[in-house]
Amino acid sequence: MRLLDQIERPADIKSLSPEQLSGLAKDIRSELIRTIAELGGHLASSLGAVELCLALHYVFEAPEDQLVWDMGYQAFAHKLITGRRDRFGTLKQFKGLSGFNNKDESPYDLFTTGHGGTTLSTAMGLALARDQVKGSNHVVAIVGDASLGEGMALEALNHIGHLRPRLLVILNDNKMSIAQPIGGLSRYLNRIITNPTYNRLRTDLERLVGRLPHGSRLVRMGRKVNESVKGLLVPGLVFEELGLRYIGPIDGHNLPELIKTLTNIKQLKGGPILLHVSTVKGKGYRFAEEDPERFHKVEPFDITTGLSKDQLAKPKGSGAKAKLARQSSETFTEAFSDELLHLGETNKRLVAITAAMPEGTGVSEFAKRFPHRCFDVGMAEQHAVGLAAGLVKGGARPVVAIYSTFLQRAYDQIMHEMCLQELPVVLAIDRASLVGEDGPTHHGVFDIGYLRVLPNILIVSPKDPAELRAMLQWSLEQTLPVAIRYARGGIVCGEPLGRPAKIVTGKSETLRPGKGVALLALGSMVYQALKVAEELAHDGIDANVINARFVKPIDRAMVKEAAQTGSIVTLEESQIACGFGSAVSETLDALGLSGIPQLRIGLPDLFIEHGKRAELLRECQLDPEHLTRRISRWHRATTGSTAELRLLTEPSV
DSSP, X not given: OOSGGGOSSGGGGTTXXXXXXXXXXXXXXXXXXXXXXXXXXXXXXXXXXXXXXXXXXXXXXXXXXXXXXXXXXXXXXXXXXXXXGGGGGGTTSTTSOOSSOOTTTOTTOOSOOOSTTOHHHHHHHHHHHHHHTTOOOOEEEEEEXXXXXXXXXXXXXXXXXXXXXXXXXXXXXXXXXXXXXXXXHHHHHHHHHTOHHHHHHHHHHHHHHHTSTTHHHHHXXXXXXXXXXXXXXXXXXXXXXXXXXXXXXXXXTOXXXXXXXXXXXXXXXXXXXXXXXXXXXXTTOHHHHHOTTTTTEEOSBOTTTOOBXXXXXXXXXXXXXXXXXXXXXXXXXXXXHHHHHHHHHHOTTEEEEESSOHXXXXXXXXXXHOGGGEEEXXXXXXXXXXXXXXXXXXXXXXXXXXXXXXXXXXXXXXXXXXXXXXXXXXEEEETOSOOSTTGXXXXXXXXXXXXXXXXXXXXXXXXXXXXXXXXXXHHTTOSSOEEEEOOSSSOSSSOOOOSOOOOOTTOOEEEEOOSSEEEEEOGGGHHHHHHHHHHHHHTTOOEEEEEOOEEESOOHHHHHHHHTTSOEEEEEEEESTTSHHHHHHHHHHHTTOTTSOEEEEXXXXXXXXXXXXXXXXXXXXXXXXXXXXXXXXXXXXTTSOHHHHHHHHSOOO
16 A cells, blocks of 8 residues: 555644655655656656655644745646645546645645736735734745746845744745755754754844844844855845745755654744745656646656657548648647747847747747847736837837736736837737636636726737638737737537638638628637537528637627617627626617627636536537527527516526
């Protein structure tokens, strides 16, 4: 029986010997690799934080002591030892465990998280609240080195140094981006500076010297000398200057050292402490250690080779059949990546910007080909948009590739630096849809609402990867900001329609003429609408299918023409509130056609859970079967009672 199978709660690890703890770490890594190889998910960061997680739960008394993990990429070991081991095989599956921390899942998860850089602020709030009621529990914030560069994290770090609450910040540095390799001198210094006797002596000595004539000046001088020497020996002076006591770096895979250091820190009194822990991303799995970026988040893979199951199954060869298969399965991100590279060959002013997601957004190939024209700003979406504005002003043509959910962070810059200045920045908004297993923190379903209220911006959404290519070409010819929003993956149902018609600003595309009802579909819902139209024809309903293309400016002539069918249905894979359907309603009102029956179909006023995208589309009744049934009933009810019509137009989830 595995040692892991005997752990039901953190208290169970406190009686384990050092050898048993090391064995438990191996069990946890094996479980992580096995599960994520089967299901896919975030792997490398959690592999690197196993010993850190065990040491924290060994020393502290969670949940009374509050451990606040940034996002949750590092916290799968935390899930396994906090009562969720038996459900770990449901990770990121529909109705299963979340891939991140989740407040509804366990009392050991204080917040539902998915965006990096938030932990220092929330942990500081916990510490200040504890101090107000004179509590004695410990608050620990665990943050990765990438998250530390996020704007909110830097703001929080500055405030922590100002108010100096009793708070422990663990900096999990898995890229060696701050420290040099760890040596014996560093370990020796840390044992001294965390030793209770040393710290008590230091406090008593400062108090004694302070009573002498000019004693306060001597104390200040002593501290400056101490900090100067320490700054030469260990890379913590910047944190000390901010007001946090710096300790580290220490080996994040040395359990005895971690436990001893944390035990000593736990006894320290006073203000905030930053413990710098150095770990190896992907620790314990060769392929993840060699390619931590790919294994940060990975699709299901073969453990023996490290290759994804898609790679093993992907059509090979250069024949027409293989080429057609590749085109049919091409994702929006792959099309964006390929077209960006193609455009970069002829447009020397074209630059690409990403915020710590070069692989995920498809910018990595552009970066390899044009390293001086690609900027990865780290986890700093606000800066990404501001940087793009400056680049445009200087004569470049930047494309900013960011997931929809993360673009929310840069809203002020979109308004102030882009739209107000009328600068033609191109926002390539990936994952503008239900994203699947990453759940409510990552679903890109709010961008239409928060973008279309801004003046001076053009918003488009392609129906398929081929149309995304055409829209990217068109966007670089515009003189205003452009937002291209596209879904995760590729076409949900149906086969590609081939080369798209030319993109003309503010113009839609009629794909299927019809006189009975107009289906105005946006982006990923276009192929769904075509399938629905086929099914409606069996019910005797002649549906007109329109690929809207533009959210802003909306095609007013198209809306007016659609109204002539007598009823309009809008379909979008985004929130109904302030969405594309709302834009159509406003247009109908402006045209004096508000009396035309309209059914707005999209996502309800809820946070949608995690699961495979196809499962979530069914759950939200955005699959062809549910859509056909609902539209058919609604169309019949438009000539029926008002009560029945009202019932059918309300969101059904």
